Amino acid sequence: MKHKNTLFIMHLALITGFQLFVYDFSFAGGKKDKYPQPSNSYYGANYYSGTLQKISARNKSNHQTIVRSNTLTLTANSTQTTIPSSAFTQSMSGSWEKLEGYVGFWMDDPEFGMLYQTIIGFTAIPCGNSQYCAPDWDKKVFWIDIGDGTPSPLTATRIGDFTPGEDEEVLTKSGTYWSGDYILLIEAGKDYSDYDDQAALCAIAFITNDDNQIIDYCIDVYDNDDEFQYSKQLEIGDQFITLSVAFKMDEPDEVYFGILDRSERVGQQVKGDYAYGLVRQEPVFTYQHLTPGKDFPNYFDIDFSNVELQFVLLGERETSKGESEWGYSEVKDLGVKWNTSEEPAPIMTSTFTPQPILPTVTANPTSIFTPTQTPMSVLPTPTQTPTPVPPTPTRTPMSAAPTSTPISGNVQSVFIYDQTGDVSGDLTGQTDFDAIDARNLSIVWTANTANATDWHLYVRKGFGGAKYLGRTASGTATRFDWFAGAANLSAEFANGPDFNSVYTFRIVRIDGNLGPDDYFDASAPVGFNAEGGNAVSLIQPKVPNLQSKKVVIYDDLLGGDDLAPMGSTGANVDASDARAIQIAWNFNRDAATVNEYHVLVSVDGGTYQFLGQTYNGTITYFYWSPTSQFKTAAAFADGPQDGHTYQFYIALSPLSGERETLTSGVLHYSVAD
Structure with missing residues (x-):
């Protein structure tokens, strides 16, 4: 498999049962630190099937960037419209021309040792000295269903804004550009006997709308000499294998490619050593959270209920000799698992402390710092003030x-x-x-x-x-x-x-x-x-006393009747200029043992989404209104909306002791003047 022009955008799917291949990047460098060892049962020698091979050295440049260099905006800022949560902020020393952040998980291969498998990636931007930020993530990935009964995950990296050029024949819609998996493709009726792998190595790209739904896609086809030939979409009768990518943290010059073993699925065609998926229908793409073994049969070796998610930065820069080199940051444990249990995991709200956005990044800093887990603040209306001259206070x-x-x-x-x-x-x-x-x-x-x-x-x-x-x-x-x-x-x-x-x-x-x-x-x-004013009262009204292990919904900041008791349904009507909901709770825990509380919301019975957090264990309520008196997710910053139902999920983030959760009743919310 000769692959000489594959930049930065090669990723790994949530799959197992595949052979590994290794690519050299001809890179010297990269931070070598110790990384966590596996503790869960899903790590083991049975993760991969087949043998592992080391393939030819290659230069890490991007197929899809080359193909669409005139129509793809690769600037990191184009992929980000809000300040990111610092769950996806990480330190990385030195000056880097390109950075991407990857969510993934650890696995232990019997021959190659600890590898980091990627799930989804994002372009990262500078957000402080030696700090880089990637956007929030809603714990979903892309999937493709070709009619064989089991969806396949499509690992992808969000790159930038895309507008189709005049010579673009397949991608015809504008939106957000994602580089997806690499695949081995066998087109219906075509002879691949002179190809090294009896198939063409191809790259998937797709376009999403603002809801991350795929609205267009293409497959860029390369010949056996790694020259771009044309772009196409899958057709009935085509066969393909999805390639996945893993990193070894102390070997930034190599990438590990895995080939999915699909032999246990329906409708496979065996070509050489590999079982290919046969396209039986027009491909269906979705963006959602699915778990093998729960949402569809688990043909993999991994127990996905135990997959612990991580985050790492991958940087690329040019040396003084004009050569590319790469490096990894330290791997950060996000503190959540992939599983889709009844308790949603608020991954985007883990308690990392954010960094303020700075106009420039200091090159080659002398130290690396790791932020605590907490997202950025919402921008307020500023008060105009000049440089202070300290007075004599009263x-x-x-x-x-x-x-x-x-x-x-x-x-x-x-x-x-x-x-x-x-x-x-x-x-x-x-x-x-x-x-x-x-x-x-x-x-x-x-x-x-x-x-x-x-x-x-x-x-x-x-x-x-x-x-x-x-x-x-x-x-x-x-x-x-x-x-x-x-x-x-x-x-x-x-x-x-x-x-x-x-x-x-x-x-x-x-x-x-x-x-x-x-x-x-x-x-x-x-x-x-x-100066000359009155003393400010420091007495803060107390939230009404609640029974232990109870969460209530109020219409007013200071309490009142519980509008939707736990396990029941209620209603609330507000004036348009007074839209607000107060959520209060009592876990009966010593505040000194609580770090903070995370609040998630289910809108109209949908999946829970991050609403906001308290940043303090002494605050046992959340006031949701357009004034954003609490840290509130951008999607809900305008407060509750007319004609929707809301149910709230409170997660206690402990300093010591166990994590606990409470779920409110369901509130029908309306606005009437």
Whole structure:
């Protein structure tokens, strides 16, 4: 199999029972770190069938980029319309011209050892020094059904925007361009006896709409000398085998190709050593979450209920000699499995801390940091403020005891100061008064910095949810000054603190081994107001007491009647200018053992989708409205909509103890003025 022009866009399907081949990239380099060893029963020697072979060295360049260089926009920004969740943010040192992020899982081959199998990929963009971000993922993949009774997964990477050119004969629709699996193709009635593999090596490409539904596709056909011949679509009587791709993390110069063994399926044609799928109908493409053994018979060797999903970056750049080289980032455990159990896994909302988007990326940085798991903040309406000049503050004692619980213990470890140079005069539990042109709050902590590579800060404003504030970009830092124009701030808070506000802070230590001892909460809120103003009340209304293990739906922020008790159906009618739903819960857990809560929503009985999160274990409710007082997914940022039913799924993300979930009743929601 001679394959000399295959760039960056070769991927692996969720399949097993295939032979492996290895391609050399002629690459020297790449970070060599230790990777996790398998612990689940699906790893084992029976994963592959047949023998493994090492095939010819090749240059990693993209078939599909060459074919459609004039019509395909490959800029990473074209694939992203919202700030990504940092579940798919990863560190990677050095300067890279192209990066892609791959979701996949580990498998252990008896000959080649630990390999990383890819499921889906996305173009990644810079989002901080040595940081790259890929878009959120809804835990679905592409599938093709050719009429043999079992759908086949199509691994794909989202590349960019596509508009068909005048000479494009097969792809005729505009949309998002995905590079898909490579296949071995035997066209009906064609002789392949002079081909090395008795079949043509081809590449699939397809176009999707905004809902990721495939609206057009093509197969780019290459001859035995790896020269592009033409593009086509599958026809009745064609036969093909899907190739899959795996990575070996300490060998970035090689790619492992697998060939699916389809011999147990219906309608296979054996050509040489391989069983080919026979196209019996017009191919049907879908984008959905399917699990072998549950949604269709499992002919694979993997127990997909135990597949643990991971994320890795693959980078490409040109050397001073004009040669291409590649490298991998460290592999990140996403903390969820592939299975489609009754408890949906909120993969896009894992608790990685985000990085603010920066205009440039520092080349060849001296350190690599791993972010904590939490998505980016939603952009607010900014308040105009100039550069601060610290004034002399007036401090007013708080009139009531705070309600937050410090995770790190009873000893105070977080302090709030007024001026950037202050080392005394803690404002915790008080109100800070600043001049209009000098608004600043300084957050200081006394935690150990020995193993830290960075510090991330979160802030809760008033009665809303906590959100990402910013980061220090230094492991030795012990303070963060929040004022207009300060470095490393989230865009939502880039104009400094607002007057007549109450803020509560959390600090997270980034040390490569995130645990309960890396979270530090302020022992009380701090008020913030203009000089000459009144002290801000720090008393926060309590959510009505709920019975243990109960989730309720309210019409009002402060409670009321449960509109849809658990296990039942209810209704709510709001005015168009007051659309909101309050979801509250009680897991009967000590807040000091809870990291945060994730809220998912099922719309009109559909699959659960990520709605938002609290970023704090002391917040036991979620207020869904167009004001986005809580971190809310972009798809639901406009609040609840008229004429839909909603059911909510609450997932407790623990610092210690077990993960728990609760499911609400079903609410029929309508708007009437």
